[in-house]
Amino acid sequence: MLVVENLSKVYDNGTAALKDVSFQVPDGAFLGVIGLSGSGKSTLLRCINRLIEPTSGRIIWDGVDITELRGEELRKVRRKIGMIFQQFNLVKRSTVMVNVLSGRLGYTNPIYALVNHFPKEDRDKALAALERVGLSDKKDNRADALSGGQQQRVGIARALMQEPTMILADEPVASLDPVLAHSILDQLEVLNREDGMTVLCSLHYLDLVQRYSTRVIGLRDGRLVYEGTREEIRNMTDEDFKDIYGQEAERITPGSIMG
Amino acid sequence: MADAPPDFNPSGGPPQDLPDLFTPEETIKRNPIVTGLLALIPGAGHAFIGRSRQGAGYFGLTVVMGLLLYWAQVTTEFEVFPGLWIVLLVVAILFYVFTIFSAVSLAGDAEKFYPRIALILILSFTYLLGWQATEVNLQKFFTEFSDTFDTFSRILWPWNAAIDPIEDVLVVSTPFLAPCPDDPIASSMSELDNEFGAQITLEPGCGVMNEDRTEEPGTDLMLVGTGFVPNTEVVLWWEDPIGEDFRPNYDGETLSVVTDADGNFELAFEAPRYNTPGQAVGIQEHEAVIRQLIDITGYELSENFLLALNRLIITIFQALMATSFGIIFAFPISFLAARNLMWGSPLTRVIYYAVRFIMNVSRSIEPLIWAVIAVIWVGLSPFAGVIALTIHTIAALGKLYSESIESIDSGPIEAVTATGANGLQTIMYAIVPQIIPPYLSFTIYRWDINVRMSTILGFVGGGGIGQILSQWINQSLWSSAGIAVWMIAITVSVLDYASAELRKRFV
Ligand SMILES: Nc1ncnc2c1ncn2[C@@H]1O[C@H](COP(=O)(O)OP(=O)(O)O)[C@@H](O)[C@H]1O
Ligand SMILES: [Mg+2]
Numbered sequence: 001m002l003v004v005e006n007l008s009k010v011y012d013n014g015t016a017a018l019k020d021v022s023f024q025v026p027d028g029a030f031l032g033v034i035g036l037s038g039s040g041k042s043t044l045l046r047c048i049n050r051l052i053e054p055t056s057g058r059i060i061w062d063g064v065d066i067t068e069l070r071g072e073e074l075r076k077v078r079r080k081i082g083m084i085f086q087q088f089n090l091v092k093r094s095t096v097m098v099n100v101l102s103g104r105l106g107y108t109n110p111i112y113a114l115v116n117h118f119p120k121e122d123r124d125k126a127l128a129a130l131e132r133v134g135l136s137d138k139k140d141n142r143a144d145a146l147s148g149g150q151q152q153r154v155g156i157a158r159a160l161m162q163e164p165t166m167i168l169a170d171e172p173v174a175s176l177d178p179v180l181a182h183s184i185l186d187q188l189e190v191l192n193r194e195d196g197m198t199v200l201c202s203l204h205y206l207d208l209v210q211r212y213s214t215r216v217i218g219l220r221d222g223r224l225v226y227e228g229t230r231e232e233i234r235n236m237t238d239e240d241f242k243d244i245y246g247q248e249a250e251r252i253t254p255g256s257i258m259g
Numbered sequence: 260m261a262d263a264p265p266d267f268n269p270s271g272g273p274p275q276d277l278p279d280l281f282t283p284e285e286t287i288k289r290n291p292i293v294t295g296l297l298a299l300i301p302g303a304g305h306a307f308i309g310r311s312r313q314g315a316g317y318f319g320l321t322v323v324m325g326l327l328l329y330w331a332q333v334t335t336e337f338e339v340f341p342g343l344w345i346v347l348l349v350v351a352i353l354f355y356v357f358t359i360f361s362a363v364s365l366a367g368d369a370e371k372f373y374p375r376i377a378l379i380l381i382l383s384f385t386y387l388l389g390w391q392a393t394e395v396n397l398q399k400f401f402t403e404f405s406d407t408f409d410t411f412s413r414i415l416w417p418w419n420a421a422i423d424p425i426e427d428v429l430v431v432s433t434p435f436l437a438p439c440p441d442d443p444i445a446s447s448m449s450e451l452d453n454e455f456g457a458q459i460t461l462e463p464g465c466g467v468m469n470e471d472r473t474e475e476p477g478t479d480l481m482l483v484g485t486g487f488v489p490n491t492e493v494v495l496w497w498e499d500p501i502g503e504d505f506r507p508n509y510d511g512e513t514l515s516v517v518t519d520a521d522g523n524f525e526l527a528f529e530a531p532r533y534n535t536p537g538q539a540v541g542i543q544e545h546e547a548v549i550r551q552l553i554d555i556t557g558y559e560l561s562e563n564f565l566l567a568l569n570r571l572i573i574t575i576f577q578a579l580m581a582t583s584f585g586i587i588f589a590f591p592i593s594f595l596a597a598r599n600l601m602w603g604s605p606l607t608r609v610i611y612y613a614v615r616f617i618m619n620v621s622r623s624i625e626p627l628i629w630a631v632i633a634v635i636w637v638g639l640s641p642f643a644g645v646i647a648l649t650i651h652t653i654a655a656l657g658k659l660y661s662e663s664i665e666s667i668d669s670g671p672i673e674a675v676t677a678t679g680a681n682g683l684q685t686i687m688y689a690i691v692p693q694i695i696p697p698y699l700s701f702t703i704y705r706w707d708i709n710v711r712m713s714t715i716l717g718f719v720g721g722g723g724i725g726q727i728l729s730q731w732i733n734q735s736l737w738s739s740a741g742i743a744v745w746m747i748a749i750t751v752s753v754l755d756y757a758s759a760e761l762r763k764r765f766v
Contacts, residue, residue, distance in 0.1 A: 046673075049677055051673055051676060051677055075679040075680070075681060076679065077679075078676075078677060078678065078679035079678060079679030081677070082677075082678075083674065083677040083678075085670060085673070085674060087670050088670075089668075089670035089671050089673060089674035090671065090674070091671040091675075091688065091689060091692045091693065092668070092671075092693075093692050093693065093695075093696065094688075094692045098688070098692075102674075102675050102678060102680070102688045102689075103678050104678075105675065105678050105679065105680035105681075105684045105688065106678050106679025106680060107679075108684075110681050110683050110684050113683055113684040113687040113688065114683070114687065116687070155674075158674070158678070161678075162678055162679070168677075
């Protein structure tokens with residue numbers, strides 16, 4: 001169970017990106033996070049693994065207050081939270097294999113980093129993760145030689161190396177075309193359903209939100225303005241959606257709910 | 260100096276400044292007469308009609324012109340012929356009048372504006388004065404160009420000085436004792452120790468040398484040779500008691516003679532100038548030596564060619580050492596000078612500014628000046644050059660390195676941090692892979708620059724090929740200098756090409 005209580009974030013330049021946000025995510029949920037660009041989705045997700053320091057509020061995960069953690073404790077929690085990014089955030093010049101292995105850094109002895117060494121079992125894990133995302137044959141390619149969809153699958157493989165129990169996905173498919181978007185989200189769905197990972201995923205399209213989410217929260221200008229269950233989302237009309245999301249909201253294929 | 264592209268920063272050149280100075284400003288309509296009166300102070304009229312930037316410009320220009328005019332009159336550095344000074348004065352006055360005229364006409368009619376006249380006046384003033392100040396002399400430039408031909412051709416084609424012939428020389432010598440023993444020797448004869456049967460006889464076989472302290476001439480000698488190669492030159496040498504060979508010198512002339520058809524010759528001369536060292540007691544044994552060049556059996560690289568090559572290798576190593584030392588310091592410094600890494604806390608920001616400041620200062624001091632300081636510090640040696648280059652390299656690479664850190668993608672840092680990696684792991688897996696290629700590229704480029712710079716540092720005592728080149732230039736050994744110049748040119752262009760090729764692979 002993830003509990004976010006009265007979370008606020010004010011950036012150094014005075015921008016209030018999150019204002020008193022509170023919500024709960026049961027274990028095993030697929031939480032869709034929706035909101036206009038600039039509404040605070042990325043800030044929210046990054047506060048959960050402390051890539052961004054919250055200004056106030058608490059984030060309690062399995063009874064531990066993440067906002068209180070320091071140093072080694074924080075890193076131990078981070079390695080249980082995988083993260084996937086819109087821009088994939090791979091090290092472009094490194095190989096696919098090295099990118100995937102870097103997901104294991106939270107578990108390896110930091111001294112190994114100086115000589116670029118990973119234990120044999122980690123290498124085997126990396127091969128298995130690449131197998132799982134269907135990229136075994138690309139392991140020695142440079143990351144930037146891959147297509148966008150393939151890069152995002154490397155991103156997923158990297159997250160898998162963490163053996164996470166929660167995955168934060170910040171608009172994971174916003175840079176991909178619709179077919180690839182479904183393939184990536186299908187993979188996240190498998191992780192959610194079969195591996196029991198909790199997924200927090202910000203999304204742009206109503207179809208995708210309806211198709212994949214079991215719960216939804218909506219943000220506007222840093223405030224939580226909507227919270228709904230699976231049934232409530234499925235029954236949402238475009239109008240309801242636009243109400244929260246703003247007028248620019250759209251479907252990938254108007255009128256159809258894919259599945 | 261040689262490293263133009265990344266550190267060269269043209270400091271506010273005129274092309275950018277001029278249009279700004281002459282950008283029309285909003286003109287306020289004012290009484291032309293009042294404006295004109297105010298304009299007697301250059302620029303004040305323009306300020307009055309709202310064109311204060313333009314006014315400030317004209318004021319500054321008038322002041323500078325006045326000061327230069329004064330300097331042209333009092334300086335003794337160069338001769339300003341009176342006519343020129345009058346012309347300059349007229350141009351300056353015209354400019355002054357122009358500023359008044361410009362202000363008045365602008366006050367009356369906002370459309371009119373004559374920047375071009377000002378520009379023409381300023382340019383004429385500048386170039387008239389500049390021509391004199393730099394003593395441009397076109398007559399010499401064209402008529403005396405031919406003076407350089409000899410030097411030039413020897414520098415351009417120095418290769419005859421790059422090789423020396425290997426000579427087969429017949430050497431025959433016979434003793435000469437100084438002073439004479441109690442029982443004087445009438446003549447001495449060489450041993451027969453060559454296949455030609457060549458021998459010399461010296462008469463007398465003892466006597467006195469031409470010594471400074473006695474102020475007496477040396478003994479008159481007659482040297483007769485037989486059995487030498489016919490019709491070929493023989494040269495007189497002398498070997499002193501410690502075995503040093505030298506060619507006796509008589510008022511700047513050395514002695515040689517051509518053998519006759521039978522291979523015989525005669526040579527009359529005075530025992531050569533030689534000061535017997537004070538500690539040498541008793542009779543000293545000298546040798547009269549005859550050398551005859553019989554054959555040239557081959558060629559070998561000349562001593563100066565080998566010396567230049569030797570110094571060239573030193574130069575390349577100097578550049579290598581300086582680049583390596585530079586990297587060792589520049590690498591950690593680059594992290595301290597990277598804005599994106601140091602912007603976190605006030606303390607790191609202070610460090611960032613301090614590091615940047617020190618780097619900028621040391622980079623703006625030319626390596627040539629560092630070399631002069633280093634020569635005082637560690638003496639004339641290649642090490643002085645290494646110190647100078649290292650200082651400059653740290654500053655230059657530190658800047659380039661830190662800029663490449665500033666331009667890295669922060670996404671991977673975020674992603675690797677999110678996996679639970681610690682600081683060291685994040686640097687090794689998210690930052691280092693991104694900075695290695697630009698670092699390598701900049702480093703190779705720097706080595707290339709350092710080779711070029713170290714050749715110049717030799718001129719101020721920084722060792723390497725530059726030092727031997729400056730020595731040869733001072734001794735007017737143009738062919739040897741030419742060899743060094745060619746070696747530098749070839750090395751620099753090969754390195755230039757190689758470094759460009761190497762760098763391509765890291766972009
Ligand atoms: N590093 C930052 N510094 C200052 N303001 C920021 C920073 N990152 C985001 N913001 C601002 O915070 C608000 C929320 O941004 P973000 O969380 O990126 O929204 P979203 O992901 O929903 O587009 C925006 O107004 C954005 O401009
Ligand atoms: Mg975002």
